[in-house]
Amino acid sequence: MKIVRFGVSIPEDLLKKFDDIIEEKGYANRSEAIRDLIRDFIVRHEWEVGNEEVAGTITIVYNHDEADVVEELLEMQHDYVNNIVSSVHVHMDEHNCLEVIIVKGRASDVKTIAERLISLKGVKHGKLVMSTTGRELV
Template identity: 85%
Template structure:
């Protein structure tokens, strides 16, 4: 793999903030941090296109006493057997549960699953965390 050097012009204050953050996060240098930012940008772009295979997690917090939320969660997970790899269930307290669903498949299908899970009645909060299978990244 050939390494290419390029210059970036940014305000000094912005660079100082960037340097502080990458130092706190433990990056060895700016180049490593910028490579990670570029990879993240590429992954998000690929997800937006919706036509490639991706991986991710859907995390939801829900009240298990609410209506039929538990049954609906299970039904949805069985409906997407090809895309749902695994799930983790945690009892947060006597009423609230955390569910983490690991998914892999076409981006458009993964977004569909996340939207359906997060919009269920009884779900208090949900988030899709997207990533790539890694095949396309350098």
């Protein structure tokens, strides 16, 4: 892999804040931090385009006593069997559960699945964490 050097002009205050954060996070140098930022930018682009093969997780917290939320979650997961790779279910207390659903597929399809799951009655909180299959990242 060939390494390319390039220059960036930014305000001094912005660079100071950046340096403080990369030190706090334990990066060896600015280059490592900038590479991670560029990779994140590429991953976000994959999701925005909507046609790329992506991967991610949908995390939801729900009250299993609420309406038919458990049955609806199971039914939806069966509806999307080609996109849902796996799920982990955790009992948080006597009423609340946490479920992490690992998904892959076209970005637009995965976003639709997440929106449907998160909007179910009984789901208290939900979040889609977007990642990549890694094929296009260096």
